Amino acid sequence: MTEVLTAGAPLVGLFVTCLVDLIRPSIGFAAIKLLEDAGARVEVPLAQTCCGQPAFNSGDRADAQAIARQVVDVFEGFDYVVAPSGSCAGMLKLHYPKLLADDPAYAERAKALAEKSFELTRFLVDVLYVEGVDATYAARVAYHESCSSLRETGSSWAARRLLQSIRGIDLVELPDSEACCGFGGTFSVKYSGISSAIGEAKARTIAATEASCVVSCDLGCLMQIAGKLSRDGKKVQARHIAELLANMIEAAPIGGERIQP
Amino acid sequence: MSGSQANRKKVLESIRTTLGANAPDKWREANVRHRLVTHPSGTIPARSLGNREAGLALFSGMLASQGAEVTRVRDPEGVVKAIAAYLAKHELPSELRLSEEPVLVTLPWLLAPKLTQTYGEPSASDAIGLSRAIAGVAETGTLFLVSGAGNPTSLNFLPETHIVMVDEGDVVGCYEEAWGRLRALYGEGTLPRTVNWISGPSRTADIEQTIISGAHGPKRLFVVILDERSP
Amino acid sequence: MTTLGSDFKANAAKALADAELQRALLNVKRGFVQKRVDAKARLPEFDTLRDEARAIKLHTLSHLDLYLDYFERKVADSGGQVHFAPTAADAREIILKLCRDADAKLVTKGKSMVSEEIGLNACLEEAGIEAVETDLGEYIAQMRNEAPSHLIAPIIHLNKETIAEDFRRSHEGLAADRTLGSAADLVAEARAVLRQKFLAADVGITGANLLIAETGSSVVVTNEGNADLTQTLPKMHIVIASIEKLVPTLEDACTILRLLARSATGQEITTYTTFATGPRREGDADGPSAYHVVLLDNGRSEMLGGSFNDMLSCIRCGACLNHCPVYATIGGHAYGSLYVGPMGAVLTPALVGIDHARDLPNASSLCGRCEDVCPVRIPLPSMLRAWRERDFARDNPKFREKTALKLWAYAAKRPRLYHALSGAAVKLLALLAGRSGKLSWLPFAGAWTRNRDLPAPEGETFHQLYAKRTQE
Numbered sequence: 001m002t003e004v005l006t007a008g009a010p011l012v013g014l015f016v017t018c019l020v021d022l023i024r025p026s027i028g029f030a031a032i033k034l035l036e037d038a039g040a041r042v043e044v045p046l047a048q049t050c051c052g053q054p055a056f057n058s059g060d061r062a063d064a065q066a067i068a069r070q071v072v073d074v075f076e077g078f079d080y081v082v083a084p085s086g087s088c089a090g091m092l093k094l095h096y097p098k099l100l101a102d103d104p105a106y107a108e109r110a111k112a113l114a115e116k117s118f119e120l121t122r123f124l125v126d127v128l129y130v131e132g133v134d135a136t137y138a139a140r141v142a143y144h145e146s147c148s149s150l151r152e153t154g155s156s157w158a159a160r161r162l163l164q165s166i167r168g169i170d171l172v173e174l175p176d177s178e179a180c181c182g183f184g185g186t187f188s189v190k191y192s193g194i195s196s197a198i199g200e201a202k203a204r205t206i207a208a209t210e211a212s213c214v215v216s217c218d219l220g221c222l223m224q225i226a227g228k229l230s231r232d233g234k235k236v237q238a239r240h241i242a243e244l245l246a247n248m249i250e251a252a253p254i255g256g257e258r259i260q261p
Numbered sequence: 262m263s264g265s266q267a268n269r270k271k272v273l274e275s276i277r278t279t280l281g282a283n284a285p286d287k288w289r290e291a292n293v294r295h296r297l298v299t300h301p302s303g304t305i306p307a308r309s310l311g312n313r314e315a316g317l318a319l320f321s322g323m324l325a326s327q328g329a330e331v332t333r334v335r336d337p338e339g340v341v342k343a344i345a346a347y348l349a350k351h352e353l354p355s356e357l358r359l360s361e362e363p364v365l366v367t368l369p370w371l372l373a374p375k376l377t378q379t380y381g382e383p384s385a386s387d388a389i390g391l392s393r394a395i396a397g398v399a400e401t402g403t404l405f406l407v408s409g410a411g412n413p414t415s416l417n418f419l420p421e422t423h424i425v426m427v428d429e430g431d432v433v434g435c436y437e438e439a440w441g442r443l444r445a446l447y448g449e450g451t452l453p454r455t456v457n458w459i460s461g462p463s464r465t466a467d468i469e470q471t472i473i474s475g476a477h478g479p480k481r482l483f484v485v486i487l488d489e490r491s492p
Numbered sequence: 493m494t495t496l497g498s499d500f501k502a503n504a505a506k507a508l509a510d511a512e513l514q515r516a517l518l519n520v521k522r523g524f525v526q527k528r529v530d531a532k533a534r535l536p537e538f539d540t541l542r543d544e545a546r547a548i549k550l551h552t553l554s555h556l557d558l559y560l561d562y563f564e565r566k567v568a569d570s571g572g573q574v575h576f577a578p579t580a581a582d583a584r585e586i587i588l589k590l591c592r593d594a595d596a597k598l599v600t601k602g603k604s605m606v607s608e609e610i611g612l613n614a615c616l617e618e619a620g621i622e623a624v625e626t627d628l629g630e631y632i633a634q635m636r637n638e639a640p641s642h643l644i645a646p647i648i649h650l651n652k653e654t655i656a657e658d659f660r661r662s663h664e665g666l667a668a669d670r671t672l673g674s675a676a677d678l679v680a681e682a683r684a685v686l687r688q689k690f691l692a693a694d695v696g697i698t699g700a701n702l703l704i705a706e707t708g709s710s711v712v713v714t715n716e717g718n719a720d721l722t723q724t725l726p727k728m729h730i731v732i733a734s735i736e737k738l739v740p741t742l743e744d745a746c747t748i749l750r751l752l753a754r755s756a757t758g759q760e761i762t763t764y765t766t767f768a769t770g771p772r773r774e775g776d777a778d779g780p781s782a783y784h785v786v787l788l789d790n791g792r793s794e795m796l797g798g799s800f801n802d803m804l805s806c807i808r809c810g811a812c813l814n815h816c817p818v819y820a821t822i823g824g825h826a827y828g829s830l831y832v833g834p835m836g837a838v839l840t841p842a843l844v845g846i847d848h849a850r851d852l853p854n855a856s857s858l859c860g861r862c863e864d865v866c867p868v869r870i871p872l873p874s875m876l877r878a879w880r881e882r883d884f885a886r887d888n889p890k891f892r893e894k895t896a897l898k899l900w901a902y903a904a905k906r907p908r909l910y911h912a913l914s915g916a917a918v919k920l921l922a923l924l925a926g927r928s929g930k931l932s933w934l935p936f937a938g939a940w941t942r943n944r945d946l947p948a949p950e951g952e953t954f955h956q957l958y959a960k961r962t963q964e
Contacts, residue, residue, distance in 0.1 A: 058880060195857065
């Protein structure tokens, strides 16, 4: 892997996210490509595991705080922290400062981290001034706006802007695009019947657009959606937005049949 | 201490304790007094701030879109003729129950000899009620009606058809202006027993979200705006 | 409060399998959501008014004792009487005594969630007083001995055929050949039957959407006009309202009224908005000769100034229900609580304790749409999390979930251990999935795989692959 060092290039710490790490590393590599193409230097600290959402959303404040401190420690030295995920970026940006507000050793540092933490597409457009990507995807693509990228990281405009720059893309909006897909992290297994029913509604909406591909900023949503589409026998492929933007579409789609090398 | 006094004490003390307000606090009290006395308005929607004609047009338009029929007439004769015409058009009875508002009582009823008038509290069999609105609010096509001597509130609800007369000069832009007029009439911090805001005929959507008129209140609302300004 | 059984998951499963209910719930999703969008588009000042409404509510709550005191005096000035009720039992006792003093045989009721919270109807019936709901939806729910399933659309879960059957069963004077095929027929039938009740009632009991301190007034909004007939015709009008319904002034009421109908049904304003102040005055043509306001606490005073203070700002519009993906799939009854949807998930544990309602705040994807649409900007997702924290800290939450989480957190705080374990796990899962790239079944993962396929991992973790690549 060649590194292009530009004088003054911002140093970005990639927050891989646990789902990308475990389920689909190709998203992480796509993110690195996009960031480097846009002129950033990217490093991936090894001492990262998770943003702590599972603990935070389960009411386990103590563990959420412990993980948050770890993240603050690990990512302190970077100019920016970028995650290919609205929910993880949202965790760092919105929830860490509140989680660590009463900890004098971490309160200010958490605020500082929050200010320099971004979801990937928002970062590319608003900080690195990327106006378009060098990619081709000549097909109908439905954009699923994850709740966190909509409400926590404000990535609506950036994500769509970048998608629209893909050559050949036929980008379609989903009816009631602000509706949740039902993933919700641990909710998807704790209340699986309800989560599944919500996902069913979203899967139907996607299939009805006759898109051949659905993209989103969040892998969790895509796992839910792909899992539902697949169980329903629908042919729609699911990919992370980074994969399309980075023109890295050779791998099998999420939950799709493996392509033998 | 009586049961009710004990209850009162319990609730208020619980509130004060939770708020940490057990000691008298002149700043808290001043805050409350100030708001009550100055009753500041919030943001008034721009649509309420138009000129007179715009206001009347908005008032009529909103009421019409909310299921009422609206007409504007130039004189008391016009009021009577409009009412007669409305009742004939909809094949409604000609027996009217009116509130005892002088402006209604003194209408030139002789111009419509087929109509009969009775006054005061309606009975269950009265089909047509006629009241006067003390104000109209353009913002949402809302009529202000008040209870009083000769103004039975039940007249606004029991008859199947409700006719309301309002003077053009009483149609204001926003609710706050109407409250200002009521304060001038009744005094600060005082209201009559009932102030009805009425913005259309009675309706319900409880059954399969289908809108049906005449769920308990009037099925029809007819608004006559009396505009006596020179032509 | 009427609870419908505490097995949330079983109730939810039943609701998901109920085809009729699912069809009816589509009305909620399609109808109300678009109507609010349209109403907001017609009022450019909408979001500014939300900020102002929030400020009004929070100001009132932080001065609630003073405003309640002033309200009481103004009610007395206009000839009415205020009664404080610390608990539901106190409220029932007060209202029962008032009805007995009025020698009431028949009571008509305007829609009031608080009256259901205190179990008023059952109390009156036991005392031999007939209590008739007059809001059409509540009337039908009462007929079916059911709780309402939505804050403002009580029978959204029923179709008209079911209602027609209910009428035939309950309306004694109903001729067998009378058609009840359309919604209009049903409304006409209900109108005729309830008209008799309105006229015969001794006491009318309403709730209040707002109470106004400045004038000592209660405010009720309806589209039907039933609350007006309820509060005007009988000789006594009783208002039952919870303490947080209070706002300071007529202007403050206007700000909130500009948001209420728009947030609830997308209407600019409800057909009827009625301000009641005291009993009839001397010389009035009609009206009740007695006016009583019963102010219910029932746990609300304890919420003030704490983590759930802002929940008391709620104006009961139902927008959060209409936009909630969980409500949209399971409907109101599955919550097993009077207050449902996101606002119910926050309020119910505050009123009955988290140990009796733990599923409510947990059964949420935390999508945040509720907070987006709340007219008074209540931070509902934060409060749901706050309840989860309290639930987690209890001695007896679900043992398996807590253990699993603790194990996971142990690893997550130790990156090297975590990477080693996860590396092994994803390799295994990828092997199991084989070429298909997905798993339709996995031991211990039934919760996911029952209704969905599980996309398989690529086989190595990002950190493993990154380490390899950076060595090249």
